[in-house]
Amino acid sequence: MFTEHLKAIMDGVDGAIACSVMGFDGISVETLPKDLPESAVELDLQAAWVEFANLMSQAKAAAETLKTGKVAEVSINSEKVITLLRMVNQDYFLVLGLLPTGNYGKARYVMRITAPRVAKEL
Amino acid sequence: MFTEHLKAIMDGVDGAIACSVMGFDGISVETLPKDLPESAVELDLQAAWVEFANLMSQAKAAAETLKTGKVAEVSINSEKVITLLRMVNQDYFLVLGLLPTGNYGKARYVMRITAPRVAKEL
Numbered sequence: 001m002f003t004e005h006l007k008a009i010m011d012g013v014d015g016a017i018a019c020s021v022m023g024f025d026g027i028s029v030e031t032l033p034k035d036l037p038e039s040a041v042e043l044d045l046q047a048a049w050v051e052f053a054n055l056m057s058q059a060k061a062a063a064e065t066l067k068t069g070k071v072a073e074v075s076i077n078s079e080k081v082i083t084l085l086r087m088v089n090q091d092y093f094l095v096l097g098l099l100p101t102g103n104y105g106k107a108r109y110v111m112r113i114t115a116p117r118v119a120k121e122l
Numbered sequence: 123m124f125t126e127h128l129k130a131i132m133d134g135v136d137g138a139i140a141c142s143v144m145g146f147d148g149i150s151v152e153t154l155p156k157d158l159p160e161s162a163v164e165l166d167l168q169a170a171w172v173e174f175a176n177l178m179s180q181a182k183a184a185a186e187t188l189k190t191g192k193v194a195e196v197s198i199n200s201e202k203v204i205t206l207l208r209m210v211n212q213d214y215f216l217v218l219g220l221l222p223t224g225n226y227g228k229a230r231y232v233m234r235i236t237a238p239r240v241a242k243e244l
Contacts, residue, residue, distance in 0.1 A: 044189045051184040055177055059198055062173040067166045069201025076181055079191025105227065 005118050006032040009094070012110045015102020017081065018045055020095050021088070021118055024057040026050040029092065043081055045097045052076055056085050056093060073108070086111040088119050127240050128154040131216070134232045137224020139203065140167055142217050143210070143240055146179045148172040151214065165203055167219045174198055178207050178215060195230070208233040210241050 002021050009019045010032055018040045020031040026049070036045070056074050063071045074085045082098040084107055094115055098107050124143050131141045132154055140162045142153040148171070158167070178196050185193045196207045204220040206229055216237055220229050 042189065048188045048190045051188060052181075055181055055184070058180075059174075059177055062170075062177070063200055066170045066173060066200075067164065068170045068203045068205070071198060071200045073197075073199040075195075075197040075199075076193060077195040077197075078185055078188075078193045081190045083190070 001121050002030040002118060003032065005114050005121075006030060009096060009107075009110050009114055013096070013098065013103055013107045015099035016107070017043075017097040017099060019097070020049065021092060022049060022053055022095055023092055024053055024060070026053040039099075040097060043097070045081070048081070048083065048097075049095050052083055052085060052095065053093070056087075060087070073111070075108075082107075084108065084111055086115045088115050089122060092118070092122055094118060123243050124152040124240060125154065127236050127243075128152060131218060131229075131232050131236055135218070135220065135225055135229045137221035138229070139165075139219040139221060141219070142171065143214060144171060144175055144217055145214055146175055146182070148175040161221075162219060165219070167203070170203070170205065170219075171217050174205055174207060174217070175215070178209075182209070195233070197230075204229075206230065206233055208237045210237050211244060214240070214244055216240060 006019050010016050018036055021029040059071045072087050076083045084096045086094045094111055128141050132138045140158055143151040181193045194209050198205045206218045208216045
């Protein structure tokens with residue numbers, strides 16, 4: 001059921017490497033593609049996502065004491081990959097690994113419209 | 123000397139609220155505007171930046187054990203403000219608070235070209 005939403009992200013975004021519905025405990029509920037491409041394996045995206053899940057969890061917690069409001073999206077741009085994280089609900093988020101040459105604007109847009117659809121299924 | 127670079131960011135980006143050169147210890151080297159606008163005071167941007175400096179510091183440290191490469195940019199988008207953080211060097215970064223309706227693409231561009239100019243002055 002999450003698969004179609006993740007597929008919509010992968011198909012809609014040029015340069016998308018892999019995407020996932022993850023819990024803030026760093027455990028993936030569903031990841032696409034099933035067989036990660038070589039680029040994702042080389043970059044060890046899953047290890048990165050566990051770290052970034054931890055950071056997003058802290059950003060979420062920090063936001064409760066800050067006046068800037070709830071955190072909706074975090075983006076971490078490193079040399080070899082852009083990582084977009086989008087809040088789904090209190091417990092889950094969407095994460096997308098994107099090539100630095102990928103379509104970042106489209107990625108943000110597609111993640112924004114997909115998050116509420118995923119939320120309905122949780 | 124940092125002022126002109128910060129001014130270039132503020133002038134170049136629609137929706138910019140305030141920007142700063144900060145150390146990873148959370149201490150601001152220089153912030154513009156000198157008299158923070160009411161929006162920045164209401165949102166308590168300085169408190170948010172200290173928290174986000176801490177997160178960026180952790181992202182930088184995590185990157186050393188990850189295969190995704192050095193972190194160049196982090197963006198934390200919350201309900202009331204978009205925060206863009208751009209690495210300057212090992213010790214310092216640029217931070218910009220932007221209205222959610224502000225020009226995010228332009229902000230990323232201006233931060234990217236300004237960071238190396240600030241680095242030369244440090």
